[in-house]
Amino acid sequence: MSDINQLLDEFHQIAADPAGAVARWKKETGKGAVGILPVYAPEEMVHATGFLPVGIWGGHVEISEARAFLPAFACSIMQSIMEFAIKGVYDDLTAVLISSPCDTLKCFGQKWKGKCPAIQFVQPQNRVLDAANVFLAEEYRVVRAKLESVTGVVITDEALENSIHIYNANRAEMRRFTILARKHPELISPAARHDVIKSRYFMEKSAHTKKVRELNDLLSQQPDKVWPGKKVVLTGITAEPTEMLNMFAKAGFAVVADDLAHESRQFSHDVPEGGSPLYRLAKWWTTLESCSLATDRHKRRIDTLMDTIYSTAADGVIVCMMKFCDPEEFDYPIIFKRLQAAHIPVLYLEIDQAADSFEQIRTKIQSFTEML
Numbered sequence: 001m002s003d004i005n006q007l008l009d010e011f012h013q014i015a016a017d018p019a020g021a022v023a024r025w026k027k028e029t030g031k032g033a034v035g036i037l038p039v040y041a042p043e044e045m046v047h048a049t050g051f052l053p054v055g056i057w058g059g060h061v062e063i064s065e066a067r068a069f070l071p072a073f074a075c076s077i078m079q080s081i082m083e084f085a086i087k088g089v090y091d092d093l094t095a096v097l098i099s100s101p102c103d104t105l106k107c108f109g110q111k112w113k114g115k116c117p118a119i120q121f122v123q124p125q126n127r128v129l130d131a132a133n134v135f136l137a138e139e140y141r142v143v144r145a146k147l148e149s150v151t152g153v154v155i156t157d158e159a160l161e162n163s164i165h166i167y168n169a170n171r172a173e174m175r176r177f178t179i180l181a182r183k184h185p186e187l188i189s190p191a192a193r194h195d196v197i198k199s200r201y202f203m204e205k206s207a208h209t210k211k212v213r214e215l216n217d218l219l220s221q222q223p224d225k226v227w228p229g230k231k232v233v234l235t236g237i238t239a240e241p242t243e244m245l246n247m248f249a250k251a252g253f254a255v256v257a258d259d260l261a262h263e264s265r266q267f268s269h270d271v272p273e274g275g276s277p278l279y280r281l282a283k284w285w286t287t288l289e290s291c292s293l294a295t296d297r298h299k300r301r302i303d304t305l306m307d308t309i310y311s312t313a314a315d316g317v318i319v320c321m322m323k324f325c326d327p328e329e330f331d332y333p334i335i336f337k338r339l340q341a342a343h344i345p346v347l348y349l350e351i352d353q354a355a356d357s358f359e360q361i362r363t364k365i366q367s368f369t370e371m372l
């Protein structure tokens with residue numbers, strides 16, 4: 001048990017200190033880091049250069065200067081990223097990759113205020129034609145050329161295939177972790193689960209896989225226990241801040257699964273086999289399912305969510321709604337209608353990264369606990 005706790009503590013330290021991770025990487029390898037903004041980017045390309053891909057998902061900060069560049073109704077996550085960029089938090093990065101699946105992100109590359117260059121690309125929303133793969137592979141070819149220029153490293157197909165292999169192995173181990181975390185909520189609290197997942201944004205992926213595998217092997221040896229509290233599924237963009245996750249734990253909630261862009265959506269499926277590495281990376285996007293950012297006129301995300309609720313015997317769903325995130329807000333009425341029809345309790349929490357007070361969230365969680 002102490003080994004498990006020690007590993008969880010290590011994941012926590014890494015998740016809580018991205019700047020430390022970048023500094024260590026630079027010291028150990030002599031190479032820099034490239035920031036990866038939400039939501040999905042071909043990180044494998046950065047990995048193939050030997051630079052460290054670092055996830056940038058905002059954080060708690062008072063928004064002041066960012067207001068000059070983003071409207072007040074831009075989502076909270078991008079407001080905080082803008083504020084951090086202006087304050088120089090990302091000045092150590094060699095470049096940032098910016099995808100553009102929502103309106104806020106579409107303009108973000110032009111507004112980028114960090115010192116390093118922004119490499120923006122478009123992931124097509126018509127994902128049913130093979131032309132989408134061809135188009136996106138071409139976009140990625142441009143991204144590759146720009147990355148080669150800023151890092152000074154040639155990205156060969158062989159290096160890219162190797163990185164894809166490393167990332168797919170990490171995705172598989174992460175899926176295994178989420179299953180084991182579900183079986184052992186007495187050992188993996190909501191915040192610890194989040195730390196293990198979040199730490200993958202700040203570690204070289206084969207090193208992260210090794211550490212998660214170590215944890216998974218230990219968890220798989222633990223005896224099954226009946227969880228006395230309630231089981232919930234999280235859906236949305238992110239379940240941060242950690243204060244909220246700690247409130248879940250205090251309320252006796254076990255997170256048995258998630259459908260968060262920041263968490264499971266990142267590793268829900270592998271980069272498919274077949275074709276050139278850039279084509280394969282493009283196919284990862286066109287085969288991504290159950291995400292508000294990837295157009296699906298059948299909205300199978302809701303079916304997947306219902307399947308998850310039933311297969312995990314969850315007692316309820318917590319919608320972690322990023323403030324002013326249009327794609328998630330558009331999905332919410334459909335999600336709510338289906339959950340209501342199936343008599344599945346749902347709690348709607350608004351996520352504002354700039355918030356200082358969590359009293360409203362605490363009250364809502366208490367009411368939800370009583371309802372369950």
Ligand code: SF4
Nearest residue numbers: 075102104322325326
């Ligand atoms: S949180 Fe929503 S609106 Fe903001 S960048 Fe992500 S997808 Fe776009």
